[in-house]
Amino acid sequence: MNKQQTNEFDKIILTAFMVSLARQFTDIPYAKELAQLIETQGLVKLSQPQNQDKSVLLTARIEARYKAINQVIAQYQITQVLELASGLLPRGLLMSSNPNITFIESDLPKMISCKQQLIQQLVVERPNLYFLEIDATNHPSEFWKSTPLLKAGQPVMILCEGLLTHLTLLEKQLVCANVREILHSYGGVWITPDFIDTGSLVRSQQDDSDLQKLLQTGTNLTGRSLVNNNFGTLDQARQFVYEQGFRVTEHSMLNVIDELSCLEILGIDPEVVRRMLAAQSVFALTLDSPSS
């Protein structure tokens, strides 16, 4: 059994269950299976209203970011992947069905041990899928736990979705420093939709009062405000990543609007989703000066 120390970030773990329950209203492979396991095994003790709250825009956001990241991943020929804050994402399960891919899922100890147990119920053996306890903000870095699993001299793809949005500016800087170290050693790219501006979040809440309720639930659970912890404008987010030593290529989430299954499943107005996604991008970050 993994060590189960209490971590100041543990309260954020519950949001992984909320997101996973939202993902069941999509056609993302394994999303329904994972959500069902969570429900049948009573893995999350959200109170009744929290359990039943759902926001159509949250589901659209979650599906869009997952599929937009996949689209960006497909542009790189990188076969070793380190996913931060994996939560209950099914990407590792899916991508590791290709035996040429080394996929490392990571999260806080309590979350990653739960994830590993759930995945073992869905697939018997996946020798190229690994689970590591990594606090992405830790200094010294815990990313080095992945070194024995990575091939030296080959680039690494680092992924994360829905992590930085919960972190303070200082904590985001710690994650950036840890990512920089790995990219310096291996080369590669960091793909994330997590540099968001609060303006777009506030506008989406005006379009969907359920989203407002759900984000408030998240804030109550984590003690962290998505609005306070993110950037006033997208330009401020860009400025931040430049200052952290990254070069950025942006990929609009509108690129996946036609792939969103939840629009039909939940009967969502595509125009509202289009408005929301117009302000959302996946960032592909590489080191500004790889050799320095």
Ligand SMILES: C[S@@+](CC[C@H](N)C(=O)[O-])C[C@H]1O[C@@H](n2cnc3c(N)ncnc32)[C@H](O)[C@@H]1O
């Ligand atoms: C909103 S959930 C997103 C989970 C998953 N990426 C997804 O999109 O479904 C936030 C995740 O961040 C993880 N987390 C929180 N603080 C962390 C930290 N310091 N290091 C690594 N993971 C962390 C939580 O355990 C949780 O799984």
